Structure formats: C-alpha cells, structure tokens
C-alpha cells in the first residue's frame with residue numbers, strides 16, 4: 001500500500017510497448033492484401049519488434065534514469081525504424097522534395113532521410129534531456145493516444161472492408177464442356193504491359209512496323225483498337241481466362257481485394273478447366289498456378305514475403321541484394337528468357353497443348369536493352385527513366401516474339417492457334433495528363449493467328465481479351481457463347497482528387 005501511495009502520482013510509460021503491438025498488427029494486416037505470411041514469420045517479426053522496443057527502452061533508461069524520458073525517445077525511434085519505408089515513400093512522393101533531391105543532392109534519397117532522422121532524434125534527445133518538466137502529462141497522453149490507435153487497428157480485423165471479387169459468369173458452365181475432338185495446339189502469349197501500336201506512335205513516336213509486318217506476313221490478325229478489360233495483371237487475366245467480366249468496376253474496389261484470392265480463382269479458371277477436360281496438356285509458363293500446374297515463377301509484385309520490408313533493416317539487405325523481393329526480381333531476367341525458349345519446344349507431345357506463357361516483359365524490371373544486352377541490376381531495378389527503359393526492352397521483346405512465333409510455326413505439324421496479348425498498357429507515362437495516362441494504360445497489343453476462315457470472320461478490330469477464348473471455343477469446340485460488349489475498367493491508376 002505504501003508503495004502504491006508513493007508511486008500513485010507518477011504515470012507509468014506504456015506507449016512504447018503498445019506501439020510495438022500496433023506495429024506488429026498493422027504490418028501483418030498490410031500483408032493480408034497480398035499473400036498471408038506464415039505463422040513462423042509472424043512470430044519472428046513479433047519477437048524482433050518487441051525485442052527492439054525493450055532494448056531501446058533499456059538503453060535510454062540507462063542514459064536518463066527516467067522511465068518517461070526513456071519511453072518517449074524509444075517510441076520515436078521505434079516509429080522511425082519500423083516505418084522507415086512508408087516514411088520514405090510519403091516524403092519523396094511529394095514532387096518538389098523529390099525534384100530537389102534528384103537535382104541538387106545527387107539523388108541520395110536514403111542519405112537525406114537518414115540524416116534527417118538522426119538530426120530529429122538528436123533534437124528530441126536534447127529536448128528531453130534538458131527539460132525540467134514533469135513528463136506525466138505527455139506520457140499519459142501518449143499512452144492513451146497509442147492505445148486508441150492500437151484498438152482502432154485491432155478493430156479493423158473484425159470490420160475488414162475487403163471487397164469480395166467474383167467472376168460474373170455470363171455463360172452456362174455446361175456450355176464449355178466442349179466435348180469435341182481437340183486438334184490444334186493453342187498458345188496464349190501474354191507479354192506483360194505490352195501497349196498498343198497506336199500508343200507507341202502517340203507517346204514514343206515509334207512505328208511498330210517491324211513486328212506488325214512480320215505478324216501480318218505470318219497470317220496474324222491485329223486488333224489495332226483493342227483495350228484490356230482491367231488495367232491490372234491479376235484482374236485482367238482472371239477475366240480473360242474466365243471469358244467473363246468481374247463484379248469489380250472501380251479503382252477503390254480494386255484496392256480492397258485480397259490478391260491471394262484472385263490468384264486462387266485464376267488457378268481454377270474456366271478456359272484451362274475446359275481444355276484440360278477435353279484432352280489438352282497444360283503447359284504453364286506464367287506467374288499463376290493453373291489447376292495442378294504450379295506457376296513457373298513467383299512475381300515480386302504480389303508475393304511480398306518479408307514482413308521486414310517496411311523497416312530500416314530492409315535497407316542494407318536490399319543494398320546487398322539479399323532481401324527476398326530483390327532475389328525474386330533477379331530471377332525474373334532468366335525466367336523471362338527460359339519461358340520464351342520453353343514455348344517453342346513445347347509441341348513434342350502426343351496430346352494437344354494449351355500453353356500459357358506470361359513473361360514479365362516489356363514490363364519492368366528492365367534487364368534488357370533493345371539489343372538484348374543484359375543490363376546491370378542498378379539500371380534494371382531503378383525506377384528512373386522508366387519510359388525510356390520500357391521502350392528499349394519492348395524492342396527486344398519484339399525480337400523475342402518474332403523468334404518465338406517462327407519457332408512455334410516451324411515445329412508445328414498442324415497449324416496452331418496463337419494469341420499474343422498485352423494484359424494492360426505501360427501505365428506510367430511521365431508528365432502526362434491524367435486522362436491520357438488512363439487511356440494509354442488500357443491500350444494493348446492484341447494479335448491472333450487463326451488457321452480457319454470461320455474464326456477470321458468472328459474477328460473485329462476492337463476485340464478485347466474477355467472475348468478471345470469465346471470466339472476460339474465457338475469455332476473449334478462448337479460452343480455458342482455470345483460475344484460480350486468490350487469494356488475497360490481502371491483498377492490501377494489512382495483517380496484524380
């Protein structure tokens with residue numbers, strides 16, 4: 001009792017501990033939008049966060065001999081350490097700050113932020129050390145403030161405003177049980193982020209004639225006015241491989257979708273299921289699992305495995321090239337080239353093949369110049385001059401595409417069906433009006449090699465991916481799927497305020 005009475009006027013410092021809990025919950029929650037991390041990773045991250053908080057507190061307690069002072073400085077440091085990258089992106093997302101550092105400070109973004117962080121921490125340290133004030137009020141306020149923040153973050157787990165995406169199947173599932181003897185191999189080549197020739201002319205002043213003339217000479221039809229149905233990879237593919245629109249229509253709905261669920265839905269798509277039931281072998285050279293065929297590579301955009309990637313610990317790991325996303329990025333260069341070579345050697349089977357190849361090209365990372373020279377990581381993974389690097393890589397993509405088509409045709413006894421398609425446009429035009437950006441993001445390369453005249457008759461200039469397999473199934477497998485109105489939704493480009 002005596003002890004309680006003596007201590008009662010003092011306010012104990014809880015906020016550092018509460019802040020560590022907040023960091024753990026909010027970091028794990030942010031991953032749920034992509035792929036939920038395993039329990040072991042959550043445990044390691046939680047221990048690391050709590051241990052950092054404890055060590056910081058002990059260290060500052062030994063300096064100040066005052067729990068409240070130690071607590072305030074520990075909380076400030078904890079925020080800086082564990083939210084380093086969100087802070088980084090917020091700060092340098094401001095155009096004039098970005099421009100200033102880009103031009104006058106030799107692009108040393110991390111050095112600038114680290115220096116600012118050290119100066120700020122030093123100022124807080126001096127202020128706390130010098131103060132004669134009783135810090136009960138401030139500590140009490142911080143305890144309450146962080147508690148409210150924590151409860152709010154925790155409650156979001158139960159009131160999650162996830163958007164449940166679904167495929168609006170506009171056909172009878174029975175209709176696509178094809179039951180016709182399959183014959184031709186089908187190649188679905190999705191070149192990630194390949195924009196239309198019209199956009200290449202308009203924004204890069206480039207006539208994409210070499211590729212177009214080559215494709216036309218081989219008998220391809222080019223849908224010159226084609227737009228993707230969704231300008232974001234998983235949504236675009238989910239819709240194309242189900243020959244249907246999704247229930248999603250806006251950018252904001254897209255932001256609330258759990259991407260791992262979209263991946264699972266793609267795994268069980270209507271096109272692959274129907275072809276497989278009708279005797280096709282599935283050759284999966286994409287980033288998605290397809291039925292029992294695992295993805296050929298893990299993309300670094302949706303698989304963000306490390307819970308530490310927002311923290312300051314990520315900085316040296318990334319610089320040394322040992323962070324998990326850096327490793328995924330680096331595997332892409334060889335994966336892209338392997339995919340191309342596997343496509344052409346894929347028709348040795350007795351059974352017909354459905355090959356879905358989806359290299360991450362001409363999309364970043366920009367590992368190749370226009371001649372196919374392998375570029376260093378510093379060039380490939382750095383987001384400066386995206387537009388220029390994209391264009392160079394696109395030219396090399398053309399070379400690969402022409403080689404691939406040539407290879408497929410040379411190795412085919414029966415003329416195959418080939419679709420070459422972008423899943424969306426480039427999307428990151430610099431210094432461009434919002435509407436132009438949006439417009440470009442929806443334009444795609446969309447070319448078809450159809451061996452039969454009946455199929456050619458169904459083709460039109462603005463056909464979009466949602467209808468690609470509809471006309472193939474109708475022609476070759478006797479389905480009577482009606483063609484849908486071609487529509488295009490924005491999931492990716494942040495709307496203007």
Ligand SMILES: [Zn+2]
Pocket residue numbers: 192193232233363423424
């Ligand atoms: Zn894409």
